[in-house]
Amino acid sequence: MSTPALSAADLWLPEPEEHDFPAAADYLDLIFDAQRVRRIVTALRQAQTLTKKAKDVMRASQLPLLPADNVHVKHNIRKVHAGGKLSPVLLVRGQPLVIADGYHRVCAAYHLTEDLDIPCRLVNG
Template structure:
């Protein structure tokens, strides 16, 4: 029987700069910094992993292609994952997983209906 993913109560401090670095590739540095500020101020919310993946339009081939050894080891050991940092791209209507894509996929692989905490900007 597989264990369920355990979650921290808030993102780690290092998650915000990581999200901003990723977002800078998509929306540029200035917009990424503004989104980072919005993410820091956002309230924690929760949705099932399957809904977040669908909104991000992540192909299942990407989820299946990932090497889960590290995440599965962390789950078995009961390590807590940091909540996701998400951004809604109003132009494309796509949900961007700014930080936590691998954590989201690991949660989905364990249980598609698993509740995943996140902040949304």
């Protein structure tokens, strides 16, 4: 389902949406203590948005690529094809990289075009 004509500007919003930060906190709460979660989410809010390749985010996270027919991945792919844009992903450096928010969006981007840059916020864990 590769779509090479798409550019990063076609797929992504310039900044994360507000609801992404509490979603990241909910996920990170499963991994880290509350104080560390607050520190990480504050850092994610303050970090500059940068870009990384979908294939590199997937490799660093060591997560499996969800199939294009996964309900959430499919929703994101359809959103892009309908002219909508995806929110940048929130990442935490670690071994492996933690996708705090945006796993389905990364998988959707990979299926659309794995070499395209993904806007993200990246902080130390």
